[in-house]
């Protein structure tokens with residue numbers, strides 16, 4: 001073995017054998033790492049001079065766990081559970097020494113050791129559930145033997161990391177810092193001998209009444225909070241096995257449940273999504289050598305719904321923000337909404353009183369545009385009118401320093417036309433935040449035909465600083481997310497006209513896993529928003545007199561949604577619970593009659609799903625063809641983070657791959673034909689869908705091919 005292949009080094013000093021993981025960047029437990037761990041263990045066990053073994057890391061992280069890139073290959077020995085069992089069965093004490101975080105298999109490795117020592121300022125977790133699986137290397141059996149049932153369930157079922165300070169039963173010693181950690185190791189481990197071997201598996205557990213109640217509580221919680229997900233219930237089952245079965249049988253049960261999760265569409269979807277999220281930051285517009293612009297101060301123009309939320313993101317990250325409004329009263333109102341938001345977070349215990357004041361102090365209110373002259377990034381969030389935005393950009397161009405990035409939060413306008421009024425179109429970019437902007441993680445970063453590479457790169461990096469998930473897209477009406485929503489809402493409206501009730505359509509969509517159906521969502525956003533958009537898009541829709549006609553009628557009657565207490569649904573005072581209203585069905589009947597559309601009773605759930613969702617996917621394919629989105633997985637990231645698309649379905653394009661390209665095309669063509677003239681107007685499959693179906697190729701395969709092209 002050459003020097004460079006040593007991923008787990010071996011050293012013996014004063015009778016202590018130290019195995020040091022060094023598989024950058026995160027000590028993934030790859031086949032080579034597992035093999036070397038096993039070899040080192042054999043060597044240390046067979047060396048009579050060795051009295052104790054230390055497993056530690058040369059990197060800031062102890063280990064991030066399994067090498068996910070191996071998931072798609074056939075498993076190869078030695079498998080992690082076997083290596084960990086061998087460590088636990090070692091006749092000499094084995095101590096895990098954590099200089100930094102341990103996740104997944106990394107924590108399972110530590111749990112299989114006889115002792116654990118960590119720096120106190122550290123976090124560990126078992127995030128497997130986020131990949132649609134469960135810890136499959138003894139984690140579900142060993143963690144409950146060291147921590148309480150509640151802690152084990154909490155960590156395994158939610159996948160959330162925990163500070164080691166909260167895991168006193170799991171860690172034997174905590175060090176104040178790295179030096180202290182080294183001191184503990186040398187003072188403490190030298191005192192251990194064979195009699196100190198303490199396998200976790202020997203801690204016995206039983207299911208008493210109190211523990212039983214904890215499991216029941218978790219079961220109910222999971223059914224409510226994680227509706228639709230398969231893995232969380234399997235996690236509970238696995239932890240339960242630790243309390244009801246002897247250790248060896250518990251491990252077997254864990255394996256069975258692990259395998260049951262591994263080979264499911266959900267696990268495939270969640271693992272796809274894991275990579276999709278990371279891939280979103282890899283774009284061909286810039287590379288490692290592209291310089292970035294420092295963003296040390298920000299200005300936001302407009303302190304309304306979006307401007308206030310956008311400003312909060314920067315204040316939260318400790319970046320000073322100048323907030324500009326036209327009038328003092330609007331500014332005061334905007335600031336008071338921000339304060340109320342922070343105070344509400346404080347009441348919920350998410351931030352302290354000090355945090356509220358510290359964050360408010362990050363905001364400098366102004367009513368004069370000259371206040372933005374020194375900002376590195378300016379984000380415009382004024383009314384959605386081209387002339388208004390162009391006027392603001394002319395002012396921005398006049399006062400902003402050279403090199404400042406000029407961004408707009410427009411949802412629908414042509415950013416090229418906004419950039420064109422400035423003397424520096426290459427500095428102009430779209431930053432499309434989603435509402436509520438301080439909560440939603442998605443940020444569509446919209447490049448124009450002139451946006452420079454360094455501006456794009458700077459914005460993608462800035463997004464991460466404010467804890468957003470940025471996805472780079474191009475300019476078109478609605479960009480990626482809202483453009484794909486158009487066919488979805490259009491079909492929902494048309495199905496209502498054809499005789500399906502709003503609650504039925506919404507139910508089909510929520511059964512699929514979306515957080516709410518199109519009509520509930522429309523009412524919540526305000527039906528007037530879609531109405532105004534339609535007014536400005538007559539050219540694109542006027543050829544279809546049936547287009548969202550029921551919604552138009554409702555808006556004309558003042559039924560603009562939740563804020564009016566009535567829209568497609570009725571709402572009781574102060575309630576957000578939608579109540580079906582037969583009057584809406586009357587409107588649909590009247591309009592159908594007027595337009596000569598026969599209402600049908602035979603609309604199936606499948607038809608609703610295909611016409612709303614497959615058309616959304618079809619639009620995604622069209623977007624890819626036009627190069628508005630870089631790759632299918634970017635669309636998945638946009639839909640999961642921006643629209644609540646169920647992550648266990650991986651996003652719309654991954655879902656299309658699960659259906660298969662041929663079925664996607666066949667179903668689209670079926671309903672195109674069935675819908676006659678309307679079908680030929682709107683339901684034509686995109687060329688890319690046709691091409692993939694003809695070649696029997698998935699969007700995933702298409703993405704791989706594109707990345708190699």
Ligand code: NAD
Nearest residue numbers: 302303304305306307325326381382383384409410411435
């Ligand atoms: P809003 O009406 O709540 O806020 C707009 C604010 O801009 C108002 O407070 C107004 O006084 C201020 N303003 C107008 N002209 C100004 C000027 N010249 N200088 C300074 N301030 C000025 O609107 P909003 O919902 O916050 O939307 C703002 C932008 O964000 C729009 O482009 C909209 O399309 C986009 N957007 C909105 C949402 C959403 O869900 N609301 C989501 C994404 C993007």
